[in-house]
Amino acid sequence: MEKLITAYTYIGEGKVVVNKQLIFYQEKIATFAEFIKALYKQEQISYPKFYKMDSLSKLGFMCAELLLRHEKPGRFKPGSLAVVLANSSSSLETDLTYQDSIKNRSAYFPSPSVFVYTLANIVIGEICIRHSLKGENAFLVSEKFNPRQLLDHVSDLLDNNRAGACICGWVEILGNTFKAMVALVEKENDGTLKTSFGSMPFTEASLNELMNLTEKSIWKN
Amino acid sequence: MKTVYTVSENIISSLGFTARENAVSLSGGATGIKLHNDPKLYAQPVPLSLVDTARLEQNFEAILGKYKKDNKPGFYTRLEKMLILSVADALAGTPVRPENEKVLLLLSTTKGNIDLLEDRFTAKFDHKRIYLWAVANILKDFFGFINMPLIISNACISGVMALIVASRLIRSGKYQTAVVAGGDIATEFVISGFQSFQALSPEPCKPFDLHRTGLSLGEGCGTIVLSSTGPEGANSGILLMGGSVSNDANHISGPSRTGEELSMAIDAAIGESGSLNRDIDYISAHGTATPYNDEMESKAISLSKLNDVPVNSYKGYWGHTLGASGLMESAALITCMKSNRLIKSAGFETPGVSERINVITETIQKPLDTCLKIASGFGGCNAALVFQKT
Structure with missing residues (x-):
């Protein structure tokens, strides 16, 4: 059974590309916080919990939001849309913030609302809450983007009907260096899947291509 | 396969x-x-x-x-x-x-x-x-x-x-x-x-x-x-038959109020293993001893109709070891299956969850053929795994 990438979000080098369309661009990025806030405002998203999230969750949340916002409600049955994400530095960005809060015994302020984000998979939890996703989920860590690991795991989910579709990709942030690529992968059962950017098979090559979008410049119309 | x-x-x-x-x-x-x-x-x-x-x-x-x-x-x-x-x-x-x-x-x-x-x-x-x-x-x-x-x-x-x-x-x-x-x-x-x-x-x-x-x-x-190659010799015939993961989609640091999502993972894992819920001989629970986790697990166990199955938590012995816990507890489960032994759940005296579950109060011998390992964590995640003797 063929599996296709039917939508994707790319965030990197100040650019946000959704399904081949450049939707947002900041030439000079001061901080991630400013970048993501500007994107959130431009896209007129209204989700107050967003402001409580750590950077990794904000990055993953925005990717999923831009990926799923035009989907018809009910297109995915409850439990049928899986989430598989990966990155290199896990939750290190927030680990450093948390460690700072306990460095000094005379100014010791460990906060549960920071501590909870010192787990890489919380970003998946946030996406699942937002979109009511109750199915399979996994967070993988690899030094560099490893399309083979994502492909193997996601293919198993779809091939064995553990999921009907899957959101998968890479969400990496450390300091003000960040990059994300999240794709929606679906099974092609009867030739009815349509995309605005042509047919893209779910392969290592496609994942690599999407990860290097700005180099390939395929977002330019 | x-x-x-x-x-x-x-x-x-x-x-x-x-x-x-x-x-x-x-x-x-x-x-x-x-x-x-x-x-x-x-x-x-x-x-x-x-x-x-x-x-x-x-x-x-x-x-x-x-x-x-x-x-x-x-x-x-x-x-x-x-x-x-x-x-x-x-x-x-x-x-x-x-x-x-x-x-x-x-x-x-x-x-x-x-x-x-x-x-x-x-x-x-x-x-x-x-x-x-x-x-x-x-x-x-x-x-x-x-x-x-x-x-x-x-x-x-x-x-x-x-x-x-x-x-x-x-x-x-x-x-x-x-x-x-x-x-x-x-x-x-x-x-x-x-x-x-x-x-x-x-x-x-x-x-x-x-x-x-x-x-x-x-x-x-x-x-x-x-x-995929069977071991030779004594260390033998315990198979990993099925597993499943789910998410509560409810709260990042609090478990599901109903246990429905863990129960979904349990039923899917047992289904994949080709067994029935009534075949389960023993459950190694997550059992962190926080009020909410144990309550949620009892609801999930009950929803999956496993109320009578002996259940324990190893957390009373070696605490919560986070990313190691699933492996340590599954390894303990395997050694229990080999020796057909149920280990009492350390620290348990009086039932303290809303659903009736069968917490092990005494270490005893019992044939263990099909066993279930469950876990839940921050981010609303749940997982279940079924082991079975050949």
């Missing part, structure tokens, strides 16, 4: 350095959780289950000799030493060759070398060692695995999830053998974090008990070798 055999297992905890040693301690019923007064770990005394440092150093020295590795003093971190010992013990006596291209190493950890963020370590270790993949690379290089390790960091279900992911890769024929290792250490980072949640119990934790007062933290490692 290939069959997935469990080939060997190791547990390193406060109770011992091998699965057998831990099994003996568990049968004896003594807890490894003790009040520790170590200012490097926490400003106040706190109950913890810690791995014996002197023995860790001694055993590690011996393994360096066995593997003919140079002793580079100060090179390996505490977690890396524990993981190397755990993997070495699990590989000993098996025909598994890490340099084989059909062998995959999986690492389950939530925080890796998180202690390296402390001032006392920052100057001693390369800053890259803080990355989870750096820990996996240390294992890869030590044993000579040629494939890129697969790392799972999915809160407290990491260990169970790593076993599920490994079993799927074997079943589909992508790999023949998986060496699945998990480890996490007790650090100020983790202790202060759970303390900030007011989740830590002032005494050894009491899973499922009416008077439970929160969780106890621990450290440790577990390794399970899985293979």
